[in-house]
Amino acid sequence: xxxxITPRAENxxxxxxxxxxxxxxxxxxxxKGCMVIRPTGFAIWEQMQSRLDRMFxxxxxxxxxxxxxxxxxxxxxxxxxxxxxxxxxxxVTHAGGKLLxxxxxxxxxSETVIxxxxxxxxxxxxxxPVLINQWCNVMRWELRTRLFLRTSEFLWQExxxxxxxxxxxxxxxxxxxxxxxxxxxxxxxxxxxxxxKTDTEKFPGALRTYCVEAMMQDRKALQAGTSHxxxxxxxxxxxxxxxxxxxxxxxxxxxxxxxSTRMIGGLLMTHSDDDGLVLPPRIAPVQVVIxxxxxxxxxxxxxxxxxxxxxxxxxGVLDPLHIRLDTRDDLRAAERFFYWVQQGVPLRIEVGxxxxxxxxxxxVRRDTREKQSAPLAGLGQTTLALLERIxxxxxxxxxxxxxxxxxxxxxxxxxxxxxxxxxxFAEAHWNGSAQVEARxxxxxxxxxxxxxxxxxxxxxxxxxxxxxxxxRVVFAVAY
Amino acid sequence: xxxxITPRAENxxxxxxxxxxxxxxxxxxxxKGCMVIRPTGFAIWEQMQSRLDRMFxxxxxxxxxxxxxxxxxxxxxxxxxxxxxxxxxxxVTHAGGKLLxxxxxxxxxSETVIxxxxxxxxxxxxxxPVLINQWCNVMRWELRTRLFLRTSEFLWQExxxxxxxxxxxxxxxxxxxxxxxxxxxxxxxxxxxxxxKTDTEKFPGALRTYCVEAMMQDRKALQAGTSHxxxxxxxxxxxxxxxxxxxxxxxxxxxxxxxSTRMIGGLLMTHSDDDGLVLPPRIAPVQVVIxxxxxxxxxxxxxxxxxxxxxxxxxGVLDPLHIRLDTRDDLRAAERFFYWVQQGVPLRIEVGxxxxxxxxxxxVRRDTREKQSAPLAGLGQTTLALLERIxxxxxxxxxxxxxxxxxxxxxxxxxxxxxxxxxxFAEAHWNGSAQVEARxxxxxxxxxxxxxxxxxxxxxxxxxxxxxxxxRVVFAVAY
Numbered sequence: 001x002x003x004x005i006t007p008r009a010e011n012x013x014x015x016x017x018x019x020x021x022x023x024x025x026x027x028x029x030x031x032k033g034c035m036v037i038r039p040t041g042f043a044i045w046e047q048m049q050s051r052l053d054r055m056f057x058x059x060x061x062x063x064x065x066x067x068x069x070x071x072x073x074x075x076x077x078x079x080x081x082x083x084x085x086x087x088x089x090x091x092v093t094h095a096g097g098k099l100l101x102x103x104x105x106x107x108x109x110s111e112t113v114i115x116x117x118x119x120x121x122x123x124x125x126x127x128x129p130v131l132i133n134q135w136c137n138v139m140r141w142e143l144r145t146r147l148f149l150r151t152s153e154f155l156w157q158e159x160x161x162x163x164x165x166x167x168x169x170x171x172x173x174x175x176x177x178x179x180x181x182x183x184x185x186x187x188x189x190x191x192x193x194x195x196x197k198t199d200t201e202k203f204p205g206a207l208r209t210y211c212v213e214a215m216m217q218d219r220k221a222l223q224a225g226t227s228h229x230x231x232x233x234x235x236x237x238x239x240x241x242x243x244x245x246x247x248x249x250x251x252x253x254x255x256x257x258x259x260s261t262r263m264i265g266g267l268l269m270t271h272s273d274d275d276g277l278v279l280p281p282r283i284a285p286v287q288v289v290i291x292x293x294x295x296x297x298x299x300x301x302x303x304x305x306x307x308x309x310x311x312x313x314x315x316g317v318l319d320p321l322h323i324r325l326d327t328r329d330d331l332r333a334a335e336r337f338f339y340w341v342q343q344g345v346p347l348r349i350e351v352g353x354x355x356x357x358x359x360x361x362x363x364v365r366r367d368t369r370e371k372q373s374a375p376l377a378g379l380g381q382t383t384l385a386l387l388e389r390i391x392x393x394x395x396x397x398x399x400x401x402x403x404x405x406x407x408x409x410x411x412x413x414x415x416x417x418x419x420x421x422x423x424x425f426a427e428a429h430w431n432g433s434a435q436v437e438a439r440x441x442x443x444x445x446x447x448x449x450x451x452x453x454x455x456x457x458x459x460x461x462x463x464x465x466x467x468x469x470x471x472r473v474v475f476a477v478a479y
Numbered sequence: 480x481x482x483x484i485t486p487r488a489e490n491x492x493x494x495x496x497x498x499x500x501x502x503x504x505x506x507x508x509x510x511k512g513c514m515v516i517r518p519t520g521f522a523i524w525e526q527m528q529s530r531l532d533r534m535f536x537x538x539x540x541x542x543x544x545x546x547x548x549x550x551x552x553x554x555x556x557x558x559x560x561x562x563x564x565x566x567x568x569x570x571v572t573h574a575g576g577k578l579l580x581x582x583x584x585x586x587x588x589s590e591t592v593i594x595x596x597x598x599x600x601x602x603x604x605x606x607x608p609v610l611i612n613q614w615c616n617v618m619r620w621e622l623r624t625r626l627f628l629r630t631s632e633f634l635w636q637e638x639x640x641x642x643x644x645x646x647x648x649x650x651x652x653x654x655x656x657x658x659x660x661x662x663x664x665x666x667x668x669x670x671x672x673x674x675x676k677t678d679t680e681k682f683p684g685a686l687r688t689y690c691v692e693a694m695m696q697d698r699k700a701l702q703a704g705t706s707h708x709x710x711x712x713x714x715x716x717x718x719x720x721x722x723x724x725x726x727x728x729x730x731x732x733x734x735x736x737x738x739s740t741r742m743i744g745g746l747l748m749t750h751s752d753d754d755g756l757v758l759p760p761r762i763a764p765v766q767v768v769i770x771x772x773x774x775x776x777x778x779x780x781x782x783x784x785x786x787x788x789x790x791x792x793x794x795g796v797l798d799p800l801h802i803r804l805d806t807r808d809d810l811r812a813a814e815r816f817f818y819w820v821q822q823g824v825p826l827r828i829e830v831g832x833x834x835x836x837x838x839x840x841x842x843v844r845r846d847t848r849e850k851q852s853a854p855l856a857g858l859g860q861t862t863l864a865l866l867e868r869i870x871x872x873x874x875x876x877x878x879x880x881x882x883x884x885x886x887x888x889x890x891x892x893x894x895x896x897x898x899x900x901x902x903x904f905a906e907a908h909w910n911g912s913a914q915v916e917a918r919x920x921x922x923x924x925x926x927x928x929x930x931x932x933x934x935x936x937x938x939x940x941x942x943x944x945x946x947x948x949x950x951r952v953v954f955a956v957a958y
Binding site for chain 1: 506508515517521522524536542543545548549553565566567569570571572573575576583585592620621631632634809
């Protein structure tokens with residue numbers, strides 16, 4: 001039952017796939033490049049969805065649903081947008097047994113069709129702001145795929161807002177970036193850098209793209225959520241106009257922001273180890289598993305009622321849906337332990353005959369494997385505190401790792417050595433030109449992950465050209 | 480702001496569209512036959528999803544996600560299945576700039592691709608039962624569409640389970656039918672008939688199809704949820720085999736069951752009136768709206784803090800996300816009232832200067848328009864009780880309507896008069912032949928909606944042929 005997992009040090013890519021397979025998170029679909037998200041993996045997505053959705057609603061956003069098929073001509077209305085997405089489109093040419101008059105694309109993102117609808121819904125400043133989010137599937141045809149990180153179909157949320165002024169649109173863009181930061185750091189225990197993308201890396205059609213960026217255990221970067229200020233680009237392309245407070249017709253200012261099932265891959269690569277998945281308690285679908293241990297019917301008769309009391313005690317502080325009692329009789333204890341280890345459950349509670357006698361249980365942390373005995377009395381509070389401790393420890397460990405692998409570099413030779421060698425984040429100066437950015441990418445595979453948002457940047461000189469640079473930017477090889 | 484709504488008596492179809500438009504529930508998408516579900520409509524779907532999802536999880540089901548694109552050849556493996564769905568398929572022929580080797584269909588339903596995965600996941604009886612549900616979008620190309628009721632794309636849930644024995648599969652099929660009944664009756668306040676479909680009406684590829692069926696206000700029937708016992712048909716087509724307890728290889732027995740955004744249309748047509756949408760409290764995204772009333776700043780200064788106290792009092796018994804306080808200053812009271820009437824909010828609470836003086840508020844029911852004064856003290860409990868009362872009244876009213884429009888008919892002439900005239904449900908005898916069923920449909924448009932499940936049926940003679948009939952079945956003209 002327990003699957004062998006390739007150690008990270010031996011083959012990081014294989015380790016990633018083995019953790020997914022052992023945890024039964026996802027599988028390859030019969031259509032090349034697509035994935036099946038299995039119940040264990042999907043339960044993580046459901047947790048992510050419900051937490052993020054609550055954060056969106058608390059900031060005044062509402063959900064809606066727009067169609068999956070978009071007329072091909074819509075994409076062509078915004079020049080950068082179609083250039084960016086055309087190579088990745090899946091196209092419906094036939095439907096209902098007939099050739100369609102106009103081909104339809106399966107949405108790669110929905111700015112265009114939503115822009116088309118907003119043009120009809122928005123008449124006056126009284127209709128603004130429009131703050132809509134959508135949870136859905138999108139399709140971007142990929143040749144080289146990787147479960148969760150890059151698949152032809154994935155699930156995501158895409159927020160699309162419209163505002164009266166440029167200032168309001170910029171505020172919204174940064175508000176959602178901050179929500180992504182909080183979500184990653186507070187719930188996924190993933191430390192992230194916030195910043196702006198260069199023009200090369202920005203969303204096709206955006207004025208400015210911001211993102212949160214995390215470091216994986218192989219020191220590569222993962223872009224985890226993006227927030228775009230679209231300016232009036234899509235408003236012009238789809239003619240979204242409103243009568244302003246001075247009774248003049250103007251184009252609205254729009255934003256869009258998204259995060260996807262890719263985050264599951266990032267979560268996995270941040271915390272998991274050579275035994276498999278490790279999940280932070282606040283996002284884990286199963287937070288605690290109770291494993292009763294007995295060798296015969298007499299022991300069973302003593303242990304099972306006690307295990308039920310443990311479950312009842314925990315049910316007072318945790319949602320019962322997040323607690324499991326493993327009653328499988330046909331598996332040895334070691335097999336059951338390993339099953340839950342590979343499912344990433346943060347805390348295992350073992351209940352054996354001796355524990356029953358002492359009115360206590362054994363708590364085993366998934367992350368550190370530390371064991372401690374705890375009395376049944378007050379077990380709810382003990383468990384809550386321990387789960388919070390695990391959450392904090394995971395975050396701190398990931399932050400320390402990122403810190404240890406982030407380097408201030410002023411010399412391009414040193415930079416190349418880092419990127420060709422151990423890898424990591426390099427804080428370096430750059431002259432701001434796309435040409436130099438492209439040269440660095442060609443020579444080292446590293447790209448500019450973020451232009452940080454600090455208000456008091458340190459000026460310097462480009463590590464490649466020696467030209468002036470207003471601030472350090474963060475380079476890394478990325479997924 | 481308030482939209483005119485065509486009265487039902489004048490034009491029922493236009494009334495339906497007007498209620499959707501006035502409530503801002505949905506809109507036509509640029510792609511013919513597809514719809515946009517606007518925030519008010521989508522909030523109803525979110526309520527339905529969260530309530531149904533909880534019911535599925537409480538009965539041991541888990542969610543997963545399977546790909547939206549399915550190889551065309553998969554559908555052909557089950558002869559009835561492809562015959563049923565082929566005319567409605569949307570087909571992707573190009574992707575990533577190239578012609579695909581094999582066309583892919585946008586899923587019309589997922590039995591085939593899920594069967595393909597189950598064949599890999601299921602090895603032994605220990606892997607059974609598999610109880611998976613999926614929430615997603617599906618596509619069935621339709622020529623004659625109607626918002627919510629029949630659209631080319633719609634949202635739904637589809638459950639797919641696999642079992643060791645035929646008995647377990649039948650139990651599961653009926654368990655989920657009962658969940659649909661409870662969901663409709665207890666949450667949507669929609670009385671439904673449960674029963675089996677005839678072979679003509681069953682799901683393509685199923686052994687037996689069961690459904691819940693409701694009566695709309697125009698006396699037509701609406702199929703609201705279906706549950707299929709698929710027998711071993713898909714297990715054979717996709718070779719889903721397992722080693723049974725006797726160590727022999729056998730095909731599993733599968734079921735599937737689904738309900739969709741169509742239920743929003745059914746909900747609308749069950750309860751709404753000539754003023755617009757009426758929502759049952761248990762499913763309403765906004766359960767209560769508080770409308771403060773004032774004519775000048777002095778009145779405003781007295782009324783607003785009191786309205787906030789009302790909100791705080793209600794927040795103790797209802798989820799704050801389900802309460803609205805309407806603070807719009809730029810609209811007259813009548814406009815605000817009408818806005819919330821058209822949004823279907825079950826209860827309006829008016830707070831004016833006189834109410835403040837008396838420490839009371841005015842409660843106005845959406846369904847009956849009845850008004851009653853209630854003191855602020857204990858308002859939470861008063862409101863809860865009134866919402867429950869509205870829920871019960873809506874259900875009872877719908878049940879009385881169905882009862883008044885259900886007729887026991889033994890004469891085919893009388894039957895035709897009913898179907899050509901007022902319409903309604905006819906409980907009639909039928910000889911069991913598909914030919915007679917087809918003739919009745921051709922002559923009256925009525926179809927057999929359900930073969931009821933009563934254990935003690937009344938035998939009789941077919942109203943068309945006079946041949947023996949074991950039980951009455953329910954006929955109606957359907958959506």
